[in-house]
Amino acid sequence: LKMEDFKQRLIDELNELHKKCVKLEDFIDTETFGSLNRNQRGLLIAQVGTMFAYEQILKLRLDDLGVDYAN
Numbered sequence: 614l615k616m617e618d619f620k621q622r623l624i625d626e627l628n629e630l631h632k633k634c635v636k637l638e639d640f641i642d643t644e645t646f647g648s649l650n651r652n653q654r655g656l657l658i659a660q661v662g663t664m665f666a667y668e669q670i671l672k673l674r675l676d677d678l679g680v681d682y683a684n
Contacts, residue, residue, distance in 0.1 A: 620675070624682045627671040634668060637661045 638661055640646055646654060675682045 620678060620680050623671060623675055623678075624680065627668065627675065627682060630664060630668050630671065634661060634664045637664065 637657065641657060641661060646657065649657070672682070
C-alpha cells in the first residue's frame with residue numbers, strides 16, 4: 614500500500630464517519646429517539662460521543678501526516 618493510498622483511505626474513512634455522525638446526531642433530535650427507552654437513548658448518546666472522538670482522532674492523524682482533508 615502506497616503512502617498516498619493510505620492517506621486517501623484515511624480521508625475516505627473520515628468522510629464516511631462524519632456522515633454517520635451527522636445522521637446519528639440528527640436522529641437524536643427526533644421524536645423517534647425520544648420514544649426509545651432510557652437505556653437505548655443513553656447508549657446512542659454515548660455512541661455519538663465516541664464517534665465524534667474517533668473523528669477527531671482521524672483528523673489529528675491526518676494533521677500529523679500533513680494531509681489537507683478539508684472539503
